Amino acid sequence: MSFPRSLGRFLFVIWQSGGGTQPELGLARLIAARGHAVHVLAPEIHRARVEAAGCEWVAMPPECEFDPSKGRALEDQWEEFLKPTLWGLRIPEALLDAAEMHRPDVVVIDQQLRSTLSAAERIGVKQVTFAHTAYRFHGSFRSDWAEEDAAMTNEARAQLGLESISLHGRPVSIELMDRADSVLVAMLPEFDPWEEPLDNVVHVGPLFEEDVSELAWESPWPSDDGEPLVVVSLSSMYMHQEDLLARIFRALDGLSARVLLLTGTEFDAREVDVPSQVVARKCVPHLVVLPHADLLITHGGMGTIMAAFACAVPLVCIPLGRDQDGNCARVEELGAGVGLPQDANAATIRDATVRTLEASDIRDAAARMAGVVASYGGGVRAVTELEGLL
Structure with a gap:
């Protein structure tokens, strides 16, 4: 990629969304590496x-920090955390203050x-919506939920001095996307077909938080162990995964395979009975371990699926909730798991x-998806789109 024609100032806004955090931080990393000034408004837990x-x-x-003592899963804190975070005024006010201080271009x-x-509509600079869930999840119109969503959104907009939005038969997410200068979708269009794409929607391919080019996988097994490697990864967040993990462990009992469990930071392997054949680790970047894997058993989070695609690893997907039912179904439709x-x-x-x-x-389909991921150049399309707004 050529050097940017001019350097700009970017302000990213990230919350404790789990799978949405990694790709947006990955994009921020790529933009910063190009020499741009990048500020990220984020909870303190994400500071490092x-x-x-x-x-x-x-x-x-x-007040915007998630307090697990009030409920370990996001869904346990609808009133305490999710509503104030998604529809409240604290983060919008923090955005307006940050924009006043750092004067972003985008x-x-x-x-x-x-x-x-x-609130970004009040800043008067280029606005990018960062999408990390599939259209079949956020683009489906359910009148009951759409009306509640619109009411909460319009209440916030009124307090921000903005006009109300109307649905026009579309969900609030699409109405707000339509107002942005650009919508960057951090996945493959082959995975995420839209019924009626907005003109400002750009699928930029998967984005990954870490630069793993200098990281190596330190296997806990002997180098000559030829058993297939099965990686089990059920969300970077707590999602009441104990029961599913127990069923997976029973399923793998006695199977001729090496099994690696990645728990994430919000779940401790000591909370379940881990069989002796399973090696548990809290965090290993997917792009480090998956090139060595033969299979990934997962909840179907978008970032995990995209990492498996990038590494040509077949999937067994078992959803825990949120957008994962549709993600798992799409993996099967594509033949990659x-x-x-x-x-x-x-x-x-x-x-x-x-x-x-x-x-x-299935292995052949997974390999095809790896080829598609590679064609997006590891974030080149996303960087080009953002720099084009300067």
Whole structure:
């Protein structure tokens, strides 16, 4: 990629969204590496990650921090955390203050932050909506939810001195995207078909938080161990995954395979009975370990799926909630893995695991997806789009 024609100032807004955090931080890292000034408005829990990406951290108000003592999962804190975060005024006010201080040329905001996206309209600079869920999730219109969503969004907009939005038969997420200068979708269009794409929507391919070019996988198994490597990764967040993990462990019991469990930072392996054949690690970047894997068993988070695609690894997907049902279904539609229902029992999971390990057609489909991911140049399209707004 050539040097940028001019250097700009970018302000990113990130919250504790789990799978949405990694790709947006990945984009911030790439922009900072190009020499631009990048500030990231984020919770303190993300400060080290922001700084590791080469960006300057801007503190969100302490009230915006997720407090697990009030409920470990996001869904446990609808009134306490989710509503104030997505529709409240604290993050929008912090954005306006940060914009006044740092004078960005471009603001990049997570698609789910309804009131913050609205507040960006007052700044008067280029606005980018960062999308990390598939259209089949955020683009589906359910009149009951759309009306509640619109009411909460318009209440915030009124307090911000902005006119109300009308739905026009579309969900609030699409209405707000339509107001942005650009919508960057951090996935493949092959995975994420839109019924009626907006003119400002650009699929930029997967984006990954870490630069793993100098990282190596330190396997806990002997180098001559030829058993297939099965990686189990069920969200970087807590999602009440204990029961699903127990079923996966029963499914893998006695299977001739090496099994690596990645728990994420919000779940401790000591909370479940980990079989002796399973090696547990808190965090290993997917792009470091998956090139060595034969299969990934996952909840179907978007970032995890995109990492598997990048590394040509077949998937067994078992959703825990949120957007994951649709993600798992799409993996199966593309032939790159098997999607199972949320309540799949151990026998069903074992059958899918054995079948996927042995299926050459699934391996071929996974390899095709790796080729598609590679064609996006590791974030080149996203960087080009952002620099084009300067």
